[in-house]
Amino acid sequence: MPVTHTPADHPLLSAHEADVLRTVVAFAKDQVAPGAAERDAIEKGQVDWETVRAGHELGLLRMAIPREMGGLGLSQIAIALTLEELAAADPGMALIFGATNLFQTPILISGDTRLQERYLPKFLGADPVLACNAVAEERNGTDLVLPQNAPYAQEMTSAKRSGGEFLLNGTKRYITNAPVATYATVMANLEGEPGSTGMTCFVTDLEQDGVARGEIHDKVGYRTAPAGELVFTDARVPEENVLGDERGGWDLNVAIGNVTRVTCASVSTGIARHALERAVAWSGSRRQGGRMLFEHQMSARKLADMAARVSASRALYLDAVVKADNILPTPAYEPAVAKLVADRAAIDNADAAMALIGAQAFQRGDGMDRVLRDAYGPRIYEGSPEALALVITGELFDVPEIR
Ligand SMILES: Cc1cc2nc3c(=O)[nH]c(=O)nc-3n(C[C@H](O)[C@H](O)[C@H](O)COP(=O)(O)OP(=O)(O)OC[C@H]3O[C@@H](n4cnc5c(N)ncnc54)[C@H](O)[C@@H]3O)c2cc1C
Numbered sequence: 001m002p003v004t005h006t007p008a009d010h011p012l013l014s015a016h017e018a019d020v021l022r023t024v025v026a027f028a029k030d031q032v033a034p035g036a037a038e039r040d041a042i043e044k045g046q047v048d049w050e051t052v053r054a055g056h057e058l059g060l061l062r063m064a065i066p067r068e069m070g071g072l073g074l075s076q077i078a079i080a081l082t083l084e085e086l087a088a089a090d091p092g093m094a095l096i097f098g099a100t101n102l103f104q105t106p107i108l109i110s111g112d113t114r115l116q117e118r119y120l121p122k123f124l125g126a127d128p129v130l131a132c133n134a135v136a137e138e139r140n141g142t143d144l145v146l147p148q149n150a151p152y153a154q155e156m157t158s159a160k161r162s163g164g165e166f167l168l169n170g171t172k173r174y175i176t177n178a179p180v181a182t183y184a185t186v187m188a189n190l191e192g193e194p195g196s197t198g199m200t201c202f203v204t205d206l207e208q209d210g211v212a213r214g215e216i217h218d219k220v221g222y223r224t225a226p227a228g229e230l231v232f233t234d235a236r237v238p239e240e241n242v243l244g245d246e247r248g249g250w251d252l253n254v255a256i257g258n259v260t261r262v263t264c265a266s267v268s269t270g271i272a273r274h275a276l277e278r279a280v281a282w283s284g285s286r287r288q289g290g291r292m293l294f295e296h297q298m299s300a301r302k303l304a305d306m307a308a309r310v311s312a313s314r315a316l317y318l319d320a321v322v323k324a325d326n327i328l329p330t331p332a333y334e335p336a337v338a339k340l341v342a343d344r345a346a347i348d349n350a351d352a353a354m355a356l357i358g359a360q361a362f363q364r365g366d367g368m369d370r371v372l373r374d375a376y377g378p379r380i381y382e383g384s385p386e387a388l389a390l391v392i393t394g395e396l397f398d399v400p401e402i403r
Helices: 015-040 049-058 076-089 091-110 113-123 147-152 249-283 297-326 333-362 368-375 385-396
Strands: 131-134 158-162 165-176 183-190 199-205 211-216 227-238
Touching (some): 015 076, 015 368, 049 091, 076 091, 091 113, 091 131, 091 165, 091 249, 131 165, 147 249, 183 227, 249 297, 249 368, 297 333, 333 368
Antiparallel strands (some): 165 227, 183 199, 211 227
């Protein structure tokens, strides 16, 4: 059934990428999915290093790093399909690898060969190294997602020049991988500039004086992926670690956001697909009213809608990712639409699977509660439905400043 399988034979994948994806399919099925329930109960901030290490051995912490540098050199389309596959097994595991990729992506996009040579090889060693992209804060969420909101950001993490370096001060919050990450791209505002108008991206070593791990978050979903605060107190970052230009943070943020919205959509598609898989398995084996559940017309309608949502979500993110791979700058419209539809599909499919499976789905230990909790995660990060709506209508009316 093609809708429940990542298309490893997609014509846009190179032979190398198709090979990688086939190994990812096996890894997700044999090594990630079986431990999903156990990781859901994991102590906050802890990591299943054994599975992360197994993924690292396949190259999942160097997906986008070019092959000539020792990475897998995957296109965005292959990365998106990889993340869908991982998310169908355990979306938190997709986030661990995805957040590390999110650290590497701006370094790759920036074209800064010095930073690429310094930081990308750190992910090529025998041991897994995790990283993160630190944007969100206690007081600033969507205000650091929508450029038109920049003047309204408050008390944003600041960067103050001090000789040949910057001193970072502030707290980042809700950051995936923060409790265990070694490196971060940190968005900070140049001191003295209003709101976040001076936003600048700093490639930051986290294992140094001046950086503390703050609160570790106890999330209701995606529990596989650790998350927490990063607290900067006069943390020193050399000026050559500014990614792009000073005050170039917003341009970078928007560029990264347009690329990562596609992979976020692929994660949501994976969640929607897993819910469909559960519903199909149940409806094909559960008999009520003298026939299988799927043979009742109203159940059939639910299943068809679920399948259609998965297919539509995948088609939209594949369309968006082809554009992300081939058009510079990455367009805003297609990734926003793909994420809007896929985020909704994850929630709607989790809900429909709950309905179809009935009381069994309502039991602790069944696993559907995890799917339901995970399904609500994607619509929060990298653009809520409301933020995406502003991007989409901004494109429709050619007015980027819609509030
Ligand atoms: C699982 C998970 C992983 C995450 N990982 C990371 C990470 O790795 N790095 C990182 O930096 N952040 C991460 N985040 C945080 C995420 O980026 C923020 O949660 C997000 O930016 C939204 O901020 P907020 O939650 O504070 O909501 P708010 O911005 O306070 O929004 C609350 C509500 O108000 C609405 N709203 C806000 N502004 C507007 C507006 N202008 N117009 C209309 N409606 C509006 C929103 O749509 C939303 O419904 C993660 C979050 C989650 C849940």
